Amino acid sequence: MPRYRGQAALPLTSILEERATVTPDDRVTLLNLAYRMLGSTHDAEDVVQDAYARWYALSDEAQRAIRSQIAWLVRVTSRICMDQLTSARARRERYVGDWLPEPLPGDARWSSTAKTQQDDPAEQVSLDDSVSMGVLVMLESVTPAERVAFVLHDVFNLPHPEIAGIVGRTPEACRQLATSARRHLQRDRRLAVNAHQHRSVVAAFKDACEHGDFDSLIRLLDPQVSVRTDGGGKVRAALRPIAGSEKAARYFLGLRAKEFAQEITEESVNGRPGLVTHANGGINGVMAIAVHNGRVTDIWLVVNPDKLQVWQGFNP
Known part of the structure; x- marks a missing residue:
């Protein structure tokens, strides 16, 4: 290491x-x-x-x-x-x-x-x-x-x-x-990451979320994937980590059904490929994503607006 x-x-x-x-x-x-x-x-x-x-x-x-x-x-x-x-x-x-x-x-x-x-x-x-x-x-x-x-x-x-x-x-x-x-x-x-593989997996994950493709999500997510969301009590978010590929896939399909993201863009999040969700003319979520062996192992979704202020008006 x-x-x-x-x-x-x-x-x-x-x-x-x-x-x-x-x-x-x-x-x-x-x-x-x-x-x-x-x-x-x-x-x-x-x-x-x-x-x-x-x-x-x-x-x-x-x-x-x-x-x-x-x-x-x-x-x-x-x-x-x-x-x-x-x-x-x-x-x-x-x-x-x-x-x-x-x-x-x-x-x-x-x-x-x-x-x-x-x-x-x-x-x-x-x-x-x-x-x-x-x-x-x-x-x-x-x-x-x-x-x-x-x-x-x-x-x-x-x-x-x-x-x-x-x-x-x-x-x-x-x-x-x-x-x-x-x-x-x-x-x-x-922490283990291959930059090219990371970008490819993040792009594929974005595409699967946008198209509501459950089977593709399952293939992209590690069986023990962990999804953590931070709403800070300001907006609705999962209060506990979501564990496992099936539960995680259903969670993101549920967000799509609720029109959580009108647009998803690929951006650098903390120096690594991640995703940013947009709704109502602003940024309402930022996803940092960990990838290992070609699969998503962790997703950290921040939707607390207090933690997204630095992103508002950000032009990559």
Whole structure:
């Protein structure tokens, strides 16, 4: 299983450089970091804004005592994220139905702007892969400390001694936290993907949904396929995961019968082929889709309008 490492607009290893000021790329890096920790662009924006506000609240003397402003901002952003993750668990217990990460359109702000320099391409993948829905969903199942350690080390290449000062653990403990999160990834079949096969299966799934072709849906869906929908109590959605190809096929045919989608388009969702549904002149659903061995293994359908705001007016 490859390890998730890569570059943001600014590699975090450069925070060890002593720079007095930050650049616009540094803010992009902080947003990328916060989104991967929280799974929400809105929360990521708030966290980064909070981190900057804390910087400007420091006295001139306190600011001069800090050798690297970006290093300080990364530490503060990461700590705020860890606090948010801890409180988010309690909030999500009260969430109506399934909580899913916010899906992203093909927006370069949230992915790498340069190819990762890899010593061994077989052992590493790009930052773009770390933003996939499969990874973000998996990260919801680990502890806040594991998630922070994994994202900082395996995705952004921060060394364990630096992470230790952020999460309040020893470097060895941080190493174990990242390893534990990595094991979850290694067991997750949803992460294996062939790009060409993925696009072909998604296109075939779209066609079968549009034509109400039950038999084709059954052939495309893995027998153990899982469908999770997030309506957030704002719109009607399945409150529990839908398991199995027959139930999943009937669910999507039911959506067609209810004219849930007047149009379905193929779009990049979190960096991978997905589908977007349109109705009444707007986007009313975004599907992230995992494919393995030529079949759909997971579908994450977000219909909560609060999580679709970034898609409204989006032009691919």
